Amino acid sequence: MAMANANVVKAAVGSLLLACSMIIIAVPCAKAEISCLQITMQLTPCIPYGVLGGSVPPACCQGVKDSMALVKTTEDLRAKCQCVKDGAAGIPGINYTRVNELPSICHVTVPYVVSPETDCSKVNFAEVGGSHHYQAAEETGSRVI
Ligand SMILES: *[C@@H]1O[C@H](CO)[C@@H](O)[C@H](O)[C@H]1NC(C)=O
Numbered sequence: 001m002a003m004a005n006a007n008v009v010k011a012a013v014g015s016l017l018l019a020c021s022m023i024i025i026a027v028p029c030a031k032a033e034i035s036c037l038q039i040t041m042q043l044t045p046c047i048p049y050g051v052l053g054g055s056v057p058p059a060c061c062q063g064v065k066d067s068m069a070l071v072k073t074t075e076d077l078r079a080k081c082q083c084v085k086d087g088a089a090g091i092p093g094i095n096y097t098r099v100n101e102l103p104s105i106c107h108v109t110v111p112y113v114v115s116p117e118t119d120c121s122k123v124n125f126a127e128v129g130g131s132h133h134y135q136a137a138e139e140t141g142s143r144v145i
Pocket residue numbers: 053095096097098
């Protein structure tokens with residue numbers, strides 16, 4: 001009987017741990033206002049240019065513009081930066097030089113560099129560019145403008 005109880009406790013602890021790990025995974029997704037899946041879909045037309053070069057498809061520039069327009073806060077920007085960084089890292093043959101040419105080619109201000117070295121937790125949404133006026137994040141204590 002004591003054995004059976006121990007197994008029940010083990011099973012309960014096991015499912016609790018599983019539930020907790022799921023919660024830990026779910027929280028960053030729920031916290032960011034913007035969707036990485038949506039950003040990924042918007043930027044997918046940029047992949048051929050990022051890998052092979054050539055001309056930038058209009059759908060790519062539209063995606064760069066639309067995905068940046070979703071960013072309203074520093075938290076959004078950091079989430080987007082991480083999403084793009086992780087996405088780029090998963091593309092074989094991606095050329096980061098070309099990826100980072102896209103904001104100027106598409107005339108969109110993107111306040112971070114896409115690179116395996118970029119620390120997305122440190123980027124700040126403080127740019128004033130294009131038609132968007134971005135406010136400095138309160139928590140940084142400094143204005144980058
Ligand atoms: C990456 O793209 C840049 C700009 O088009 C080009 O000069 C460079 O040679 C490319 N690098 C590789 C490894 O293909």
